[in-house]
Amino acid sequence: DVKVTQSSRYLVKRTGEKVFLECVQDMDHENMFWYRQDPGLGLRLIYFSYDVKMKEKGDIPEGYSVSREKKERFSLILESASTNQTSMYLCASNGVSNYGYTFGSGTRLTVV
Amino acid sequence: AQSVTQLDSQVPVFEEAPVELRCNYSSSVSVYLFWYVQYPNQGLQLLLKYLSGSTLVESINGFEAEFNKSQTSFHLRKPSVHISDTAEYFCAVRTLTLNTGFQKLVFGTGTRLLVSP
Numbered sequence: 001d002v003k004v005t006q007s008s009r010y011l012v013k014r015t016g017e018k019v020f021l022e023c024v025q026d027m028d029h030e031n032m033f034w035y036r037q038d039p040g041l042g043l044r045l046i047y048f049s050y051d052v053k054m055k056e057k058g059d060i061p062e063g064y065s066v067s068r069e070k071k072e073r074f075s076l077i078l079e080s081a082s083t084n085q086t087s088m089y090l091c092a093s094n095g096v097s098n099y100g101y102t103f104g105s106g107t108r109l110t111v112v
Numbered sequence: 113a114q115s116v117t118q119l120d121s122q123v124p125v126f127e128e129a130p131v132e133l134r135c136n137y138s139s140s141v142s143v144y145l146f147w148y149v150q151y152p153n154q155g156l157q158l159l160l161k162y163l164s165g166s167t168l169v170e171s172i173n174g175f176e177a178e179f180n181k182s183q184t185s186f187h188l189r190k191p192s193v194h195i196s197d198t199a200e201y202f203c204a205v206r207t208l209t210l211n212t213g214f215q216k217l218v219f220g221t222g223t224r225l226l227v228s229p
Contacts, residue, residue, distance in 0.1 A: 050214060100217075
């Protein structure tokens with residue numbers, strides 16, 4: 001089975017800190033995605049990547065950046081964390097011939 | 113733009129009762145639809161999907177969903193729920209960027225199923 005691993009389940013960071021959320025998949029998938037999940041808003045796409053070093057903005061990219069230096073790893077970066085970025089962050093991946101996603105377990109980030 | 117609507121944010125139900133979680137989609141191209149489930153403090157897991165063929169699709173744990181093109185719906189049903197079905201359920205539709213051919217999923221806002229004894 002495809003495994004998508006997010007390095008941290010829970011994180012607490014201070015306002016203004018630079019935060020890195022890491023995601024690794026082990027099935028050679030081309031596409032990787034970062035979502036944030038908030039009550040009543042569902043999943044909102046932040047950024048996605050369809051190849052190494054390629055990235056595209058999703059629906060809510062403001063305040064975030066991403067990095068994909070290797071195919072298996074997709075990092076989400078909060079340049080200067082703010083309290084409104086407190087949320088559950090979900091990473092997902094899929095291959096070009098797959099239509100569904102495989103998700104990681106999520107990182108619950110609290111910015112204080 | 114393609115989208116999905118889940119009108120019910122929360123559905124309370126008693127154990128062994130039937131349940132229907134509603135999902136309506138908007139799409140002008142070939143439709144691929146999905147239901148995902150999220151148990152507390154976990155990521156999303158694929159429950160079932162419709163890509164083509166039979167309009168009734170089933171999951172291994174007793175859920176089923178029917179693709180209804182005329183009503184643009186993909187409702188999720190289970191004839192008898194268990195306490196362990198308590199979770200949040202997300203409907204999703206594939207979107208296709210015409211100029212790049214890139215596909216990604218758009219999710220609904222989720223329905224929380226609460227099963228009580």
